[in-house]
Amino acid sequence: MPRIMLKNLNIFSLFFLLGLLTIALSSYEEATPNFYTEDQITGKWFAKEIDNSIIEVSKNSNQKWQGKIIKSDNKETIGKTIFLAEYQSKDKNYTGTLYKPDGDIEVAATLTLLSSQKLKVVGKKFFMSKTFYFTKTN
Incomplete structure (x- = not known):
């Protein structure tokens, strides 16, 4: 027992x-605490799924984070803005709009730093969503 x-x-x-x-x-x-600061999104990011593009992220004159294609396999998209977003300190992410570089489609976007070298970008429209991962480059 x-x-x-x-x-x-x-x-x-x-x-x-x-x-x-x-x-x-x-x-x-x-x-x-989330050790990433708001401005760590700044810099150049490689987006393989978007025509092997390099996207430069910076704060524009309206104090929104802007992603602009500076290099791409699709030469027609160079110079186009791919997203505009604002930092959400409560959620530690960025929300805004994701733009299709070769068209006039806009979708809601959420961008989240997974690490100092990896950015998760989720675009949503109605019940569909698409996730991209960007890698920081030098």
């Missing part, structure tokens, strides 16, 4: 410790 209680105690202890670990990790994640 004592052996069964010990076995049950070990299972109970295991679940208890797993619960504490889960709570501790979620608290750590909430307490850990």
